[in-house]
Amino acid sequence: xxxxxxxxxxxxxxxxxxxxxxxxxxxxxxxxxxxxxxxxxxxxxxxxxxxxxxxxxxxxxxxxxxxxxxxxxxxxxxxxxxxxxxxxxxxxxxxxxxxxxxxxxxxxxxxxxxxxxxxxxxxxxxxxxxxxxxxxxxxxxxxxxxxxxxxxxxxxxxxxxxxxxxxxxxxxxxxxxxxxxxxxxxxxxxxxxxxxxxxxxxxxxxxxxxxxxxxxxxxxxxxxxxxxxxxxxxxxxxxxxxxxxxxxxxxxxxxxxxxxxxxxxxxxxxxxxxxxxxxxxxxxxxxxxxxxxxxxxxxxxxxxxxxxxxxxxxxxxxxxxxxxxxxxxxxxxxxxxxxxxxxxxxxxxxxxxxxxxxxxxxxxxxxxxxxxxxxxxxxxxxxxxxxxxxxxxxxx
Amino acid sequence: xxxxxxxxxxxxxxxxxxxxxxxxxxxxxxxxxxxxxxxxxxxxxxxxxxxxxxxxxxxxxxxxxxxxxxxxxxxxxxxxxxxxxxxxxxxxxxxxxxxxxxxxxxxxxxxxxxxxxxxxxxxxxxxxxxxxxxxxxxxxxxxxxxxxxxxxxxxxxxxxxxxxxxxxxxxxxxxxxxxxxxxxxxxxxxxxxxxxxxxxxxxxxxxxxxxxxxxxxxxxxxxxxxxxxxxxxxxxxxxxxxxxxxxxxxxxxxxxxxxxxxxxxxxxxxxxxxxxxxxxxxxxxxxxxxxxxxxxxxxxxxxxxxxxxxxxxxxxxxxxxxxxxxxxxxxxxxxxxxxxxxxxxxxxxxxxxxxxxxxxxxxxxxxxxxxxxxxxxxxxxxxxxxxxxxxxxxxx
Ligand SMILES: [Mg+2]
Ligand SMILES: [Mg+2]
Numbered sequence: 001x002x003x004x005x006x007x008x009x010x011x012x013x014x015x016x017x018x019x020x021x022x023x024x025x026x027x028x029x030x031x032x033x034x035x036x037x038x039x040x041x042x043x044x045x046x047x048x049x050x051x052x053x054x055x056x057x058x059x060x061x062x063x064x065x066x067x068x069x070x071x072x073x074x075x076x077x078x079x080x081x082x083x084x085x086x087x088x089x090x091x092x093x094x095x096x097x098x099x100x101x102x103x104x105x106x107x108x109x110x111x112x113x114x115x116x117x118x119x120x121x122x123x124x125x126x127x128x129x130x131x132x133x134x135x136x137x138x139x140x141x142x143x144x145x146x147x148x149x150x151x152x153x154x155x156x157x158x159x160x161x162x163x164x165x166x167x168x169x170x171x172x173x174x175x176x177x178x179x180x181x182x183x184x185x186x187x188x189x190x191x192x193x194x195x196x197x198x199x200x201x202x203x204x205x206x207x208x209x210x211x212x213x214x215x216x217x218x219x220x221x222x223x224x225x226x227x228x229x230x231x232x233x234x235x236x237x238x239x240x241x242x243x244x245x246x247x248x249x250x251x252x253x254x255x256x257x258x259x260x261x262x263x264x265x266x267x268x269x270x271x272x273x274x275x276x277x278x279x280x281x282x283x284x285x286x287x288x289x290x291x292x293x294x295x296x297x298x299x300x301x302x303x304x305x306x307x308x309x310x311x312x313x314x315x316x317x318x319x320x321x322x323x324x325x326x327x328x329x330x331x332x333x334x335x336x337x338x339x340x341x342x343x344x345x346x347x348x349x350x351x352x353x354x355x356x357x358x359x360x361x362x363x364x365x366x367x368x369x370x371x372x373x374x375x376x377x378x379x380x381x382x383x384x385x386x387x388x389x390x391x392x393x394x395x396x
Numbered sequence: 397x398x399x400x401x402x403x404x405x406x407x408x409x410x411x412x413x414x415x416x417x418x419x420x421x422x423x424x425x426x427x428x429x430x431x432x433x434x435x436x437x438x439x440x441x442x443x444x445x446x447x448x449x450x451x452x453x454x455x456x457x458x459x460x461x462x463x464x465x466x467x468x469x470x471x472x473x474x475x476x477x478x479x480x481x482x483x484x485x486x487x488x489x490x491x492x493x494x495x496x497x498x499x500x501x502x503x504x505x506x507x508x509x510x511x512x513x514x515x516x517x518x519x520x521x522x523x524x525x526x527x528x529x530x531x532x533x534x535x536x537x538x539x540x541x542x543x544x545x546x547x548x549x550x551x552x553x554x555x556x557x558x559x560x561x562x563x564x565x566x567x568x569x570x571x572x573x574x575x576x577x578x579x580x581x582x583x584x585x586x587x588x589x590x591x592x593x594x595x596x597x598x599x600x601x602x603x604x605x606x607x608x609x610x611x612x613x614x615x616x617x618x619x620x621x622x623x624x625x626x627x628x629x630x631x632x633x634x635x636x637x638x639x640x641x642x643x644x645x646x647x648x649x650x651x652x653x654x655x656x657x658x659x660x661x662x663x664x665x666x667x668x669x670x671x672x673x674x675x676x677x678x679x680x681x682x683x684x685x686x687x688x689x690x691x692x693x694x695x696x697x698x699x700x701x702x703x704x705x706x707x708x709x710x711x712x713x714x715x716x717x718x719x720x721x722x723x724x725x726x727x728x729x730x731x732x733x734x735x736x737x738x739x740x741x742x743x744x745x746x747x748x749x750x751x752x753x754x755x756x757x758x759x760x761x762x763x764x765x766x767x768x769x770x771x772x773x774x775x776x777x778x779x780x781x782x783x784x785x786x787x788x789x790x791x792x
Contacts, residue, residue, distance in 0.1 A: 027560060030531030046534035070533050072562045074600050076625035081560055084622065084649030087656065089689045094653070135426030137466050138442035164423060164477055166468045204470050205601065205629045226480065229472035231627035233601045253480030257490070260483065261657035293485045 002068035002103045005051060006082040007096035009263075012060045016053050020062040024048030027081060028070055045069055061095070073106035075232045075279060083266065095267040097274055101312065107278040108240050109313025112247045114339050117282060117317060120221075120247070121157055121194050126370050127329075127338055129362045130158040130319065131355070132345040136165050144171050145179055147355065151348065152187040152195040154359025158283075158341065160224050161200035163251045173199065173211065174218060181219035198222035198249045201238070205230055209237065212244045222247045222282075228254040228271075232279045239280025249319070250281035268299045273306025276316065283317040283341060290331070290395075291323015297335070304336055319343045325350075325392035326385060327375060329365035342366065352387045361388035398464035398499045401447060402478040403492035405659075408456045412449050416458040420444030423477060424466055441465050457491070469502035471628045471675060479662065491663040493670055497708070503674040504636050505709025508643045510735050513678060513713060516617075516643070517553055517590055522766050523734055525758045526554040526715065527751070528741040532561045540567050541575055543751065547744065548583040548591040550755025554679075554737065556620050557596035559647045569595065569607065570614060577615035594618035594645045594679075597634070601626055605633065608640045618643045618678075624650040624667075628675045635676025645715070646677035664695045669702025672712065679713040679737060686727070686791075687719015693731070700732055715739050721746075721788035722781060723771060725761035738762065748783045757784035 008023075010016070025032050028048035032040070051063040064082075071077035083094045099107070110116070118124055131151045136144060151159050167173045180197040188194050201212055201223045208230075212223060227235045227250045238244055252272055258265045259272070272286050284307055289297040304318035318340045320332065325347035332342055342362060351358030364385040368378030375394050379386040404419075406412070421428050424444035431439070447459040460478075467473035479490045495503070506512070514520055527547045532540060547555050563569045576593040584590050597608055597619045604626075608619060623631045623646045634640055648668055654661045655668070668682050680703055685693040700714035714736045716728065721743035728738055738758060747754030760781040764774035771790050775782040 029533055043534040070560070070562070070564075072564075072599055074598075076601075076622060077562045077598055080562075080598075080622045080625045080649045083653060084559055084625070084647075085689065087650050087652030088648060088683050088691075089652070091656075137425055138439040163480055164466070166466070166473045166476075168466075168468075202470075202473055202476075203468055204633065205472075205627060206605065206633050209602065226472060226476045229476045229480065229627070230629065231601060231625070233626065237600065237602050251480075252484060253476045254483050256483030256485070257479060257661040258653045260487075260660040264656040265653040265661065287484050293481065295484075 001045070002100045003065050004068065004078055004082060004100070004103060005063060005065045005098050006094060007061055007063045008086070009093045009095045010060050010062060011091050012055050012058050016055055016060050016062065017050070020050040020053050020064060023062065023086060024050050024064045027084075027086065028066060068100070068103050073103060075236065075275065087265075091263050093262070093264055093267060094270060097270045099278070104278070104312050107313075108236060108280045109277060110280055110282045110316045111239055111245075112282045113314030114308070114317050115314065117196075117247055120196065123157060125338065126366050127333060127336075128157040128317070128341045129155065129359065129366060130160060130341050130343040131156045131348040131359060132160050132343070133162050133165065134345060134349040134355075136162060136171060138170065140170050141175050141179060144176060145183055148180060148183045148197065149187070150355040151359050152184060153191070154348075154356035155193075155363035156195060156348075156359040158196045158198065158222065160198040160249060163200060163224065163226055163253045165200055166202040173202075174214070177215045177218045177220045181221070184221065196221040196247065198224040200224045200226075202226070205234055208234065209241060209244070212238055212241070212246070216244055216246055220246055222249060224249045224251055226251050226253045227276065227279075227281070228252070228258070232275055235276070235281060236279040247282040248280065249283040250276045250285065252286050267302075268295065269302035269306045273303045277307050277313055281316050283319050285319040285321045285343065287322050288320035288324060288332075289335070290328055293322045301335070304340065308339065315339070317341050326361045326365040326388040327392045327394040329362065330369050330375065331395065333369050347392070350391070351384070352391060353384065357384045357387065360384040397441070398496045399461050400464065400474055400478060400496070400499060401459060401461045401494050402490060403457055403459045404482070405489045405491045406456050406458060407487050408451050408454050412451055412456050412458065413446070416446040416449050416460060419458065419482060420446050420460045423480075423482065424462060464496065464499050469499060471632065471671065483661075487659050489658070489660055489663060490666060493666045495674070500674070500708050503709075504632060504676045505673060506676055506678045506712045507635055507641075508678045509710030510704070510713050511710065513592075513643055516592065519553060521734070522762050523729060523732075524553040524713070524737045525551065525755065525762060526556060526737050526739040527552045527744040527755060528556050528739070529558050529561065530741065530745040530751075532558060532567060534566065536566050537571050537575060540572060541579055544576060544579045544593065545583070546751040547755050548580060549587070550752035551589075551759035552591060552744075552755040554592045554594065554618065556594040556645060559596060559620065559622055559649045561596055562598045569598075570610070573611050573614045573616045577617070580617065592617040592643065594620040596620045596622075598622070601630055604630065605637060605640070608634055608637070608642070612640055612642055616642055618645060620645045620647055622647050622649045623672065623675075623677070624648070624654070628671055631672070631677060632675040643678040644676065645679040646672045646681065648682050663698075664691065665698035665702045669699045673703050673709055677712050679715050681715040681717045681739065683718050684716035684720060684728075685731070686724055689718045697731070700736065704735065711735070713737050722757045722761040722784040723788045723790035725758065726765050726771065727791065729765050743788065746787070747780070748787060749780065753780040753783065756780040
């Protein structure tokens with residue numbers, strides 16, 4: 001039977017079986033034991049079920065199965081069922097969520113995913129390197145063009161808008177797309193390398209599809225999307241739209257409001273991992289474990305696993321972000337593998353010789369690891385990497 | 397200058413001015429002190445500003461102003477600016493948010509609000525009474541019809557779907573609307589009282605507008621909407637649509653994931669109060685301070701104030717929910733005033749003489765308070781109220 005299974009973390013305590021039973025019934029058929037047998041048989045297929053209750057004396061988990069017969073196969077209905085009223089009911093965190101096979105097939109997963117993006121870029125065997133525009137608010141299209149050129153020429157694979165750059169008169173969305181395409185086409189002619197630029201898709205929800213379709217027509221190569229400022233179902237609609245044939249990069253903006261508490265909300269691996277992948281994100285940004293804005297290592301690993309392991313969807317690229325500099329590349333590859341994106345802002349723009357050199361330093365660091373060299377050894381021959389390591393060091 | 401001002405609660409500590417300055421710059425122009433004077437003058441209108449920093453030794457608040465020049469006038473852009481990356485940045489809760497007058501005017505506020513709904517119902521001088529369908533999952537349209545009839549005949553002003561009742565083959569959306577209208581028209585002919593039924597608007601985001609327009613054509617009287625399973629901007633689009641001339645009731649499902657932690661996320665008065673009102677909710681459900689699923693009294697008061705005080709929008713109805721029975725009516729009116737909705741599920745369906753008697757008991761309790769009687773006095777003459785008080789009591 002098609003269903004969704006949710007696991008909750010709650011405080012340890014007595015009566016947890018009763019609590020779990022109350023949830024399983026309360027969020028499905030309402031009541032059970034006092035119902036007449038005929039009604040019970042009618043409602044059997046709608047009744048929630050307690051799968052397991054565990055209690056280690058400090059924390060407990062409740063796992064509950066909700067029949068898919070109770071909801072339409074969309075994320076808003078599923079979230080409302082498994083963590084609607086329940087999100088308001090005391091100390092409780094949604095820590096896992098899984099769809100049965102037939103339910104999972106109602107969701108698209110990534111349209112491109114890791115393999116599709118690698119194919120677009122012609123890069124098969126190393127982590128991708130991504131960078132972010134720096135301080136574009138209040139700046140004009142010339143600044144946009146020169147920043148994009150420097151990053152792309154330096155050897156970056158993907159460049160993204162800052163998530164706080166919205167449609168604006170100085171660098172309007174369509175200009176960014178059009179000029180972005182021109183710059184990246186030029187860099188491809190010069191270097192033979194294709195670079196993707198993720199333009200921030202923003203504005204009113206009901207305008208997004210037309211705007212994204214228009215971007216595709218104008219030659220956009222990717223979209224950045226602040227999913228949690230909108231809704232997961234909007235991401236899904238963009239991902240499913242055949243007239244929006246673009247990889248979608250999900251930004252974690254606002255998600256901390258849902259994930260940051262250990263006691264309440266939704267676990268990162270569920271929200272940024274399973275749900276973003278099911279809804280169709282091709283790349284997923286999340287705070288790396290290394291910077292100031294950081295997640296615990298085990299959380300970042302759980303997100304990356306949820307994006308890449310198990311059927312039925314394509315894998316999405318994990319993009320650990322914030323606090324990244326070239327000295328961290330060996331650690332990043334050790335922690336997230338070759339099939340990840342190394343994403344830097346300050347670690348590129350802060351390079352002593354500028355953003356192009358910053359991009360080159362990252363590519364040199366990646367090549368060093370791929371070739372089995374230490375960064376220090378590689379830096380002897382490569383001045384961009386050398387300058388980066390002098391500035392940021394290599395964590396031991 | 398048009399702007400949004402956000403207040404954050406953070407742990408007490410040293411360097412809070414520096415932290416606040418880092419936020420104000422980091423989420424706007426990026427950097428400041430090292431910029432050339434020319435660039436500073438260009439960026440002046442885009443620069444975030446620290447309004448105040450307070451620290452009482454245990455908790456601190458940071459108030460920061462972000463120029464509206466930096467974002468498009470939509471809730472996703474505003475949330476991404478004020479609590480996008482920042483939501484991921486350690487222990488921090490967004491506790492207040494205010495729009496300058498010109499920014500506020502970009503949002504619709506309630507289309508009907510308290511006055512508009514009172515006008516539709518012809519009820520000017522007392523709290524409204526609302527009820528919820530009971531256990532409709534797996535039940536057919538006959539059950540829907542008989543429940544609606546009982547509640548409406550008993551004296552209820554508004555009836556709402558359960559938020560976990562989605563579009564389904566047993567009670568499809570359009571059937572609920574059509575049959576709901578027929579029942580309520582009949583009750584109006586019988587009693588002279590108009591009753592509103594809020595049908596749960598659910599499904600895929602990009603289908604909601606057409607579905608709501610169709611509901612309006614079919615004679616729907618109100619919509620229930622799980623805003624936080626979708627997005628505030630979707631609510632706004634529904635509220636602004638002239639072809640959806642229906643009051644919208646916002647359900648708090650999923651909102652606990654954002655609001656429940658004292659240290660992270662978004663305060664109830666911001667999310668359920670200010671933002672729902674700005675986006676156009678006409679009625680806002682939130683957990684009452686009295687039941688099992690409860691909010692602290694000060695939080696419910698803050699939500700109600702945010703829904704009803706100050707310009708520039710119409711007032712939205714506060715609907716404190718969960719754990720409500722007739723014995724609580726004096727307390728509800730004391731806490732939330734006459735301009736609120738008294739909403740009950742179990743407190744109506746659990747009445748010893750059925751849902752119609754349950755509805756009547758609530759109306760009797762409301763009339764008693766309005767007439768300056770104690771519930772106990774009123775119950776001497778009124779058997780429905782008497783039975784309710786015998787079952788649930790009157791909290792002292
Ligand atoms: Mg950013
Ligand atoms: Mg309900």
